[in-house]
Amino acid sequence: MKKKIAVIGCGFSGLSAAAYAAKEGNEVHVFEKHDQPGGRARQFTTKNGYVFDMGPSWYWMPDIIENFFADFGFHSSDFYELISLNPQFEMIFSDAKIAVPENYEELKKTVESIETGAALQLDRFMKSAKYKYQVGMQEFVNKPCYSWLEFASPKIATSALKLDLLTNFRKYVSKYFKNRKLRALMEFPVIFLGASPKNIPALYSLMNYGGYVLGTKYPTGGFYSLVLAMKKVAEKQGVQFHFNHSVEKIHIENDRAVSLLINGKLLEFDSIIASSDYHHTESLLDTKYKNYDDDYWKNKTFAPSSLIFYLGINERIPNLTHHTLFFENDLDEHIDCIYGEKKWPEKPLFYACCPSKTDAGTAPENCENLFLLMPVATGIHDDESVREHYLKEMLERIKKHTGIKNLYEKIEYKKSYCVSDFTADYNAYGGNAYGLANTLNQTAVLKPKIRNKKVQNLFYTGQLTVPGPGVPPAIISGKIAANEVNKLKI
Structure with a gap:
């Protein structure tokens, strides 16, 4: 018997869950508080012609994204073109830079020029990373993670040691590379998994393979093109989208979710998939039906929040690539401000994305679209004066790198986004930007459960449950949740 299913939230996990649930013939309705799909990956256009992706900008693990389209008989190329970036990105240090x-063969030459023998070590590193990627992204991440017994397959069992779950990422990288710049290059991808490389399992070297070897792509029209493509796929399965619809309450009867209060109206459903922030979703339940209390969330390690600036620059910026990482300062000092002292960093690292270098449609002619992101601690105070202080510091470092003068004066559009905005727009716990950190004690079965333990037809999906933060994991999370709902009997 087909079900009437509600999906709360229209980010990547919600779009994925809706499409997979509807594919089985269910009637699926998606409710989104904003006026457009995408969640953190929304897009906005300014009056003077700048087009800004609000969130994700790294198109990595293209095969995982392609798998989504393939499951519905499509290709990503049916919706947008993927441009391979060259260089993939630049990493700026105080005394040098790495492009x-x-x-990949050129990358080997690059690392060898920095450290003798590093090309061979990179091959060894990536061979192991490829194995982790193939096992991790095909076997490990596709489990609902109710029990460790799900991982008792012969393939996973024989792969256990090779997955390096018990080795920390920093120690693992140091076995291959001695040069500090090469170590930073290898450690960078795990920063947004939500913890120091000292606390991330070496399993996540799979990200280096998914990025550096498979390549860094850019979808024409911006990352929002992926959002719109997934929405079209979902609509072709019959999914109905309802924007400007806020879910205010989940009603339970006889341990089943029976209805949602949405914009003051009660609507009945057979099952519910919540792609909204996990903690917020549980605030919509009576206390006795919550999976976790407030103490549980207080004791969790969250990935960073971010200070973001969307800038329209009325002049071309020389010597700046599509993706640039500014790592002139010490990584551990910045990380300690996020996870240790929980304060604003004195010597920050940051990331600059300039999509107008690749896509002329993101900025007016002879102008630049500049997106700046600095990872910060969750829960910190972020008034306008603090944001402005860091904007000027980041622009000063861009000016030093590119040689452009008076960059601040060339801003013709400016919008900032930080902790309080993540809280207001996404009900994000502590204003987090990326969900829970992928530390060892927050991996797989140890993450918040994808299913409510007390309400049999309520499921959760997204970056606060399995498999974790990031666009490809969010898409997989939606598929897992939908599969579990599809198994349910009414």
Whole structure:
């Protein structure tokens, strides 16, 4: 018997869950508080012609994204073109820079020029990373994670040691590379998994393979093109979208979710998938039906929040690539401000994305679209004066790197986004930007459960449950949740 299913939230996990649930013939309705799909990956256009992706900008693990389209008989190329970036990105240090080339053989030459023997070590590192990627992204991440017994397959069992779950990422990288710049290059991808490389399992070297070897892409029209493509796929399965619809309450009867209060109206459903922030979703339940109390969330390690600036620059910026990482300062000092002292960093690292270098449609002619992101601690105070202080520091470092003068004066559009905005717009716990950190004690079965333990037809999906933060994991999370709902009997 087909079900009437509600999906709360229209980010990547919600879009994925809706599409997979509807594919089985269910009637699926998606409710989104904003006026457009995408969640953190929304997009906005300014009156003077700038087009800004609000969130994700790294198109990594393209095969995982392609798998989503393939499950519905499509290809990503049916919706947008993927441009391979060359260089993939630049990493700026106080005394040098590393440009990561599109071609892996060229990357080997680059690392060898920095450290003798590093090319061979990179091959060894990536061979192991490829194995982790194949096992991790095909076997490990597709489990609902109710029990460790799900991982008792012969393939996972024989792969246990090779997955390096018990080795920390920093120690693992140091076995291969001695040069501090190469270590930073290898450690960078795990920063947004939500913890220091000292606390992230070496399993996540799979991200280095998913990025550096498979390549860094850019979808024409911006990351929002992926959002719109997934929405079209969902609509072709019959999914109905309802924007400007806020879910205010989940009603339970006889241990089943029976209805949602949405914009003051009560609507009945057979099952519910919540792609909204996990903690917020549980605030919509009576206390006795929550999976976790407030103490549980207080004791969790969250990935960072972010200070973001969307800037329209009325002049071209020389010597700046599509993706640039500014790592002139010490990584551990910045990380300690996020996870240790929980304060604003004195010597921050940051990331600059300039999509107008690749896509002329993101900025007016002879102008630049500049997106700046600095990872910060969750829960900190973020008034306008603090934001402005860091904007000027970041622009000063861009000016030093590019040689452009008076960059601040060339801003013709400016919008900032930080902790309080993540809380207001996404009900994000502590204003987090990326969900829970992928530390060892917050991995797989140890993450918040994808199913409510007391309400049999309520499921959760997204970056606060399995498999974790990031766009490809969010898409997988939606598929897992939908599969579990599809198994349910009414």
